[in-house]
Amino acid sequence: MEPRSSTIGPSLDPNALDSFQFNEEIQQLMTIPQENASSFTALLELPAPQAMELLHHSPESNDSAAPAPAHSNSHTVTVDAHHTPYHFPVGANLTFPSNIALIERAARFSVFAENINNTTTDKNNHNNNNHSPATTESLPSNSSGNLGKVKNEPAESDSNKPNSPPPAENKRSVKRKEREKKVKVTTKKSKSGANESSEDAEKLPYVHVRARRGQATDSHSLAERARREKINARMKLLQELVPGCNKISGTALVLDEIINHVQSLQRQVEFLSMRLAAVNPRIDVNLDSTLAVESGSLMDSNLSNMVMPLMWPEVQVNASRQQYQQQWHLDAHHQPVWGREEESHNFVTPENSLLSYDSSANSATLHSNQLKMEL
Amino acid sequence: MNPKTYHHISSNPSSVKSRFTRGFLRAFKKIKRQQRLLPTSSSSSSSNPSPRPYLYGRVKIAADKSLALAVGSRRAWSRALLWKIHYKAWRQRSRFNNKKKLLKENKKNKKNKKKKNDDEEVGFRHAKELRKLVPGGEAMDLCSLLDETAHYIKCLITQVQVMKSVDQIYSF
Numbered sequence: 001m002e003p004r005s006s007t008i009g010p011s012l013d014p015n016a017l018d019s020f021q022f023n024e025e026i027q028q029l030m031t032i033p034q035e036n037a038s039s040f041t042a043l044l045e046l047p048a049p050q051a052m053e054l055l056h057h058s059p060e061s062n063d064s065a066a067p068a069p070a071h072s073n074s075h076t077v078t079v080d081a082h083h084t085p086y087h088f089p090v091g092a093n094l095t096f097p098s099n100i101a102l103i104e105r106a107a108r109f110s111v112f113a114e115n116i117n118n119t120t121t122d123k124n125n126h127n128n129n130n131h132s133p134a135t136t137e138s139l140p141s142n143s144s145g146n147l148g149k150v151k152n153e154p155a156e157s158d159s160n161k162p163n164s165p166p167p168a169e170n171k172r173s174v175k176r177k178e179r180e181k182k183v184k185v186t187t188k189k190s191k192s193g194a195n196e197s198s199e200d201a202e203k204l205p206y207v208h209v210r211a212r213r214g215q216a217t218d219s220h221s222l223a224e225r226a227r228r229e230k231i232n233a234r235m236k237l238l239q240e241l242v243p244g245c246n247k248i249s250g251t252a253l254v255l256d257e258i259i260n261h262v263q264s265l266q267r268q269v270e271f272l273s274m275r276l277a278a279v280n281p282r283i284d285v286n287l288d289s290t291l292a293v294e295s296g297s298l299m300d301s302n303l304s305n306m307v308m309p310l311m312w313p314e315v316q317v318n319a320s321r322q323q324y325q326q327q328w329h330l331d332a333h334h335q336p337v338w339g340r341e342e343e344s345h346n347f348v349t350p351e352n353s354l355l356s357y358d359s360s361a362n363s364a365t366l367h368s369n370q371l372k373m374e375l
Numbered sequence: 376m377n378p379k380t381y382h383h384i385s386s387n388p389s390s391v392k393s394r395f396t397r398g399f400l401r402a403f404k405k406i407k408r409q410q411r412l413l414p415t416s417s418s419s420s421s422s423n424p425s426p427r428p429y430l431y432g433r434v435k436i437a438a439d440k441s442l443a444l445a446v447g448s449r450r451a452w453s454r455a456l457l458w459k460i461h462y463k464a465w466r467q468r469s470r471f472n473n474k475k476k477l478l479k480e481n482k483k484n485k486k487n488k489k490k491k492n493d494d495e496e497v498g499f500r501h502a503k504e505l506r507k508l509v510p511g512g513e514a515m516d517l518c519s520l521l522d523e524t525a526h527y528i529k530c531l532i533t534q535v536q537v538m539k540s541v542d543q544i545y546s547f
Contacts, residue, residue, distance in 0.1 A: 266508070
C-alpha cells in the first residue's frame with residue numbers, strides 16, 4: 001500500500017520519500033563539512049577548493065593512476081553516460097544523486113582508517129595496507145570495504161580526533177539507511193576485530209561490543225551466547241503462557257509442563273471432536289446467529305468450563321497420568337455407545353463413569369445435571 | 376436454552392479465532408449434511424445408525440484443517456499440519472504401497488546434527504517429545520521450535536474454546 005500523503009501534492013512512493021529525505025540529509029551534511037573544512041583539509045594539507053577539485057577529478061584521474069583497479073575505469077565510462085557527472089563508483093554500483101558530501105565522507109572514512117592502521121593491530125586493516133596514506137585516488141575503492149569496520153573504529157579514535165565523532169555519527173546514521181545489508185555483513189567481522197582490540201586497548205571509551213570483561217570473545221562463543229539468550233527469552237514466554245509454570249525453576253521441569261499442557265490440549269480437542277461427531281443438530285441454526293450466540297455463550301459459559309477441567313484434571317501429579325490413560329480406555333469402550341445414542345443427555349452416563357475416578361466427581365455431576373435442567 | 380444475545384463476533388473480526396470458527400462450522404455442517412444424506416442414517420428420530428468410528432476422525436481432521444487454514448502459511452507448524460493432512464488424504468486415495476515406502480524413507484532421511492547439539496543443552500528427551508507433539512517440529516532448530524510451540528499453544532487454546540462452545544450450542 002502506498003502512503004498517499006495529503007500534504008505533498010504528488011503521491012510519493014516510500015522509496016521516493018526515502019530518497020527525498022536522503023537528499024535533504026545530504027544537503028544538511030554538505031553544510032557541515034564546510035564548517036569543519038579546517039579539520040578535513042588539514043588532513044590532506046591542502047586548501048579547501050583544491051581538495052574538492054581533487055576529489056571531483058578523482059574518478060577521471062583513475063585512468064592515469066596506477067593503483068586504481070580496473071573496475072573503476074569501466075565505471076567511469078558508464079558514469080559519463082548518466083546525466084549527473086558525479087556518479088561515483090564505490091564498488092557497489094550505487095548511484096547517488098549528489099555525491100560531493102559522499103565523496104567527502106568516503107574520504108574521511110578512509111583517512112580515518114589509515115590513521116587507525118598505525119595504532120591498532122594489523123588484522124583488522126589488512127585491506128588498508130595496500131594504500132598509501134594521503135592519496136585521494138585510492139579513496140573510492142577503499143571506502144566501501146572499510147565502511148563497516150570504520151564504523152566502530154572512528155568511535156575508538158575519539159581521543160585522536162575530537163571533531164570527528166559528531167559528524168561521523170551523523171554520517172553513520174545516514175549510512176545505515178543506505179547500506180544496511182553491507183554494514184550487517186561487515187559488522188559481524190568487525191565485532192570479532194573490535195573485540196580483540198577492546199582487549200588490547202581497554203582505555204578507549206567507545207566499544208560497540210556485547211562481550212563482557214573476562215569472557216571469551218571469539219565469534220563462536222559470541223554466537224552461542226546470543227543463541228542461548230534467545231532460547232532463554234523464548235522459554236520465559238512459554239512459561240508465561242502455560243499456567244503454573246512461573247513458580248517452577250529449571251529448564252527440564254518447565255519443558256515437562258509445556259509438554260503436558262500441549263498433550264492435554266490435544267486430548268481435549270480429540271474428545272470434543274468425538275462429542276461433536278456424535279451430536280445431532282436438531283435445530284438448524286443460521287451461521288450468523290450461531291457466531292453471535294457463540295460470542296455470548298463464550299462469555300456466559302462458565303459452567304461448561306467448570307465441567308471440562310474437572311473431567312480432565314490438569315496434570316500436575318504423575319499418578320493422575322495413569323488415570324488419564326484409564327479414562328481413554330474407557331472412551332474407546334463407550335465410543336460405539338455414543339454412536340448409537342445421539343441424544344446429548346446420554347453423555348451424562350459415560351461422563352459419570354469417567355468422573356468416578358475423580359475425587360470431585362459429585363460437584364461435576366451436579367453441574368452436568370444443571371446443564372440438562374436448563375433445557 | 377441459552378439466551379441469544381447478539382454481540383459482535385469478536386473485537387477483531389479477522390482474528391484467528393473468528394476465521395477458525397467460520398471455517399470449522401462450515402466443515403462441520405458439511406459433515407453433518409453428508410451424514411444425513413447417506414442412506415444408512417436417514418432421520419434423527421428412531422433409526423439405528425451403524426456406529427461410525429470414522430466420523431470422529433473426520434471431525435477431528437476438519438477441526439485441525441480449519442485451524443491450520445485460519446492461521447495460514449505464516450507459521451511453520453500450520454504449514455506442516457496442512458501438509459500432513461493433505462499427504463494422508465493423498466495416501467489414502469492412491470493406496471500404492473510402493474509409493475508409500477519411498478516417501479517414508481525420504482521423510483526419515485531429514486535429520487540435522489545441529490538439532491541434537493542444541494537439544495543436549497536443554498534436555499534431550501524433552502526436546503524430542505516436544506518435537507513429536509508439535510506438527511513440523513522434527514525439522515526445526517530449538518529456537519524456532521520454542522517459538523512455534525508458543526504460537527501453537529495459543530491456537531490450541533482458541534480451538535478448544537471454540538469447539539466447546541459449538542458443542543454447547545449443538546447439544547441444546
